[in-house]
Amino acid sequence: MTASRKCEYTRGKLAKESGVNLETIRFYEKIGLMPDPPRSAAGYRCYSIDHLKRLTFIRRSRELGFTNNEVGGLLEMVDGSYACDEIKQIALENVKLIIKKVLDLKKMQQALESMAAECSGGVTPDCAIIDRLLET
Amino acid sequence: MTASRKCEYTRGKLAKESGVNLETIRFYEKIGLMPDPPRSAAGYRCYSIDHLKRLTFIRRSRELGFTNNEVGGLLEMVDGSYACDEIKQIALENVKLIIKKVLDLKKMQQALESMAAECSGGVTPDCAIIDRLLET
DNA sequence: GCTACACTCTGTATTAATTACAGGGTAAAG
């Protein structure tokens, strides 16, 4: 289903498009997060748009604080190695995790916004406001 | 301002309370994310409630995908080494970053929720739904 | 005071995730 059709990207281009470091792509292939891509006659890696999507998903997931193992778990849903009710369970567990992350981020956002607001008058924000960042 | 008053936690207790691994605390002290705590006569580390708050903040920030360096930047606001307009700037930059993270998380949440919903009927979610996870 | 147990200390080693480098091959523009 997510099979690659065409050979559209070389490794360097894929790195640029996805925002993932060139060497990191090779590392992801080594640990199995990314599949081993087909090769050209000379041995050059040959990526498709599907590789780009998958890699971008990995990057964003990592930036959101998921470990490589957790990203692997999410990708197993895509790879189709699970039955339907297992997919549902994994999906809902991750939704819970995401809701918690969003709440924490919003708390931090509010603390930062009140710090910025206090600073608008040109006055250093007082201890109470600064400490709120740590109280979340 | 965030000076420690009392000696309330030993390193083990702080680890348990904060959810940060015992050894990781020592590591954070080494790289300067946490201050070197005062010591007892025998050389035991002696932590206060302020250390606990700071450490908990670090843990949560890490879980939200901030690097140690980024967490350090946030903590410099707390440590008071910046002028007011600099604090404001750092705060607002981080708010932007947070808004982006929240948006990404919500997209992922929606994709996961539609996968779970499709699975409710006992049917394997179709390719379109699964691929949506990678399309975000 | 002793003995045992759970904790602490330090320094070093390992793991995970990533990035950098060295030494060489390939494609293709001029």
Place this chain on the structure above:
DNA sequence: CTTTACCCTGTAATTAATACAGAGTGTAGC
């Protein structure tokens, strides 16, 4: 046909976190 810009592999170094080894401390019960 040479120069430039890629690509390949294997290995080394970085960053973030943990694990381990060998020794000291504190205290509860004898």
